[in-house]
Amino acid sequence: MSIIQILPFISTAIMLGFTIYVFQRYFVRRAPHFLFWGIGLAMFGLGSFAEVYLSLGWSRAVFVMWYLFGAILNPAWIGQGTLYLLVRRSWVHIVAGILILASLVSTALMLSIPINDSGFHLGTPISEQYKAIIPSASFGLILIPTIIFGTVGLVLLVGGALYSAFLFWHKRVLPNRVVGNVLIAAGALSVASASELTHLGYGQFLYVGELIAAILMFVGFLIAARPQPNEAAKPVVTAAD
Amino acid sequence: MQDDSHTNKKSRMSRNSLMFEKVIPVLLILMGILTVALILFAAGILLGIIHF
Numbered sequence: 001m002s003i004i005q006i007l008p009f010i011s012t013a014i015m016l017g018f019t020i021y022v023f024q025r026y027f028v029r030r031a032p033h034f035l036f037w038g039i040g041l042a043m044f045g046l047g048s049f050a051e052v053y054l055s056l057g058w059s060r061a062v063f064v065m066w067y068l069f070g071a072i073l074n075p076a077w078i079g080q081g082t083l084y085l086l087v088r089r090s091w092v093h094i095v096a097g098i099l100i101l102a103s104l105v106s107t108a109l110m111l112s113i114p115i116n117d118s119g120f121h122l123g124t125p126i127s128e129q130y131k132a133i134i135p136s137a138s139f140g141l142i143l144i145p146t147i148i149f150g151t152v153g154l155v156l157l158v159g160g161a162l163y164s165a166f167l168f169w170h171k172r173v174l175p176n177r178v179v180g181n182v183l184i185a186a187g188a189l190s191v192a193s194a195s196e197l198t199h200l201g202y203g204q205f206l207y208v209g210e211l212i213a214a215i216l217m218f219v220g221f222l223i224a225a226r227p228q229p230n231e232a233a234k235p236v237v238t239a240a241d
Numbered sequence: 242m243q244d245d246s247h248t249n250k251k252s253r254m255s256r257n258s259l260m261f262e263k264v265i266p267v268l269l270i271l272m273g274i275l276t277v278a279l280i281l282f283a284a285g286i287l288l289g290i291i292h293f
Contacts, residue, residue: 144287151283158276162269169265175254178265185272192279199286228252 004125007207008051014214015045018221025225033084036096040077040153043069048210054126060115063133066126068110071195072146073103075153075188082160106145113138127203154192161185161220180224187216 001009019041026034047070053062080099083092119132131139165181168174194209254261285291 147283147287151280154276154279154283158272162272162276165265166269169254169261169269172254174252175261178254178261182265182268182272186268189272189275189279193275196279196282 002055002123004123004207005052005055007211008048008055011048011207011211011214012045012052014211014218015041015048018214018218019045021218021221031084032096033081036077036081036084038081040074040079040081043074043077044210044214046070047074048214051126051207051210054120055123057122058117058120060117063115063120063126063130064110067130067134067142068107072106072110072142072149075157075192076149077103077153078188079153079156079160082156086160086163102145102149106142106149109142109145113142125203125207127198127206130203150192150195154188157188158185158192161188174228176226176228177224180220180222180226183216183220183223185220187213187220190216 019038022034022041023038025031026038047066050062050066050070053059054066076099080096083095114135116133116135119129121129134142161181161184165178165185168178168181191209191213194205194213197203197209198206256262282291
């Protein structure tokens with residue numbers, strides 16, 4: 001196995017465990033933030049799985065899945081989960097509706113663009129050759145939702161985690177939630193930075209960035225979710241609550 | 242079995258902790274700066290200021 005198979009394979013395995021863990025919490029608590037986190041994390045995992053698949057052979061459907069779930073949709077869906085957790089207002093449902101609608105439009109857009117099958121070269125990471133597979137005229141079109149979804153996800157997920165960490169740190173309580181949210185933010189920043197570098201043509205960092213993100217976010221979530229004494233009296237909510 | 246003083250210690254930060262007095266605040270600031278930088282970068286791409 002080569003490094004371009006091993007890194008996304010480990011990321012996929014971690015994200016599978018992470019997704020199952022979050023969905024288990026959703027089925028117990030029925031809180032919408034777990035549902036959106038679970039869907040977003042599943043998208044992240046599908047993106048990593050597509051990288052493993054495309055390191056072994058070509059499939060147009062898997063390539064579309066990689067870009068749609070891995071590059072466009074997953075950050076905003078995870079971020080929407082954080083928004084549901086931190087803001088208990090009715091307008092959050094409207095934002096969720098806009099997200100679902102925008103996701104459907106992006107899916108239709110991604111399915112409609114031409115794909116250059118002959119641009120694929122086995123043995124090269126997909127993150128280093130996707131611009132040769134998507135014609136430049138179409139790439140300009142899908143870049144807009146890629147940037148918008150990514151930035152919204154970055155603001156909500158990283159901003160939410162940093163905000164939660166700061167609140168607990170400022171109140172000097174629940175140190176596990178401070179550390180957990182710092183790790184979640186660091187993980188999200190890792191994959192966000194790697195994605196930006198990929199856009200700039202440095203796609204070799206994406207798989208490492210994803211693996212670091214998968215590890216840090218899962219560990220951060222587990223630490224933040226660990227039950228603490230006196231937690232019943234906690235004054236604020238946080239990621240992994 | 243844990244008594245109240247022990248459980249309170251576990252759910253509160255130590256005043257003398259290097260981790261919570263120095264490391265965490267620095268990390269929060271650095272990650273905040275990186276987040277803003279990434280947002281500005283993304284805005285630069287959308288506005289056509291950054292080309293690739």
